[in-house]
Amino acid sequence: MWNKIALVLVIIGALNWGCVALFATDVVGFIFGGTYSVFSRIIFGLVGLAGIFLIPTLFSNKNVY
Template sequence: MKTLDSIALILLIVGGLNWLLVGLFEFDLVAAIFGGQDAILSKIVYVLVGLSALYCIKLFGRIKD
């Protein structure tokens, strides 16, 4: 599971940085790299980032006070 956790974390970082760029500069890096927001590769990346976020919900159970 450690590999899957690492992949999910990397995808969340990519997604977070992309949202930072969108918020600050109205620039969607994923869309720019993969041919626009409607391009199939962009949609795949968006879906993978979303699935990674859902997967990482389990990490709340690992947080200790």
Template sequence: MKTLDVIALILVIIGAINWGLIGFFGFDLVAMLFGTMSTFTRVIYALVGIAGLYAFSLFGRDRDPDRDRDHDRREVK
């Protein structure tokens, strides 16, 4: 997995946990840790949003090239 993919995945998970806490308990963990709409909080929200958009690119990628290579070999026989 590329480094950017891992960073994006971590940010998406942070965002998902934060939204889960907001939805279930009305508790915004990011705002509690870094202040309500402080500059740093806004940067975190922006990075999570960008990571979410980047995560769309993961749908179009092939993550297991060995699987396709083995599949192609079976079809040739």
């Protein structure tokens, strides 16, 4: 279950970075009151932690999903 939650957060982060690159729009910041708002920073922090959490899956041979 934790792997799926982490994967969803990482996908949200990836889509947000794609929007920043293609449209110069920070969607998470737009939704949560600005790039530097407390809520946006919490979401960005959770996305970062999810990425760190998923690093071991790169080196795992078993299917985690």
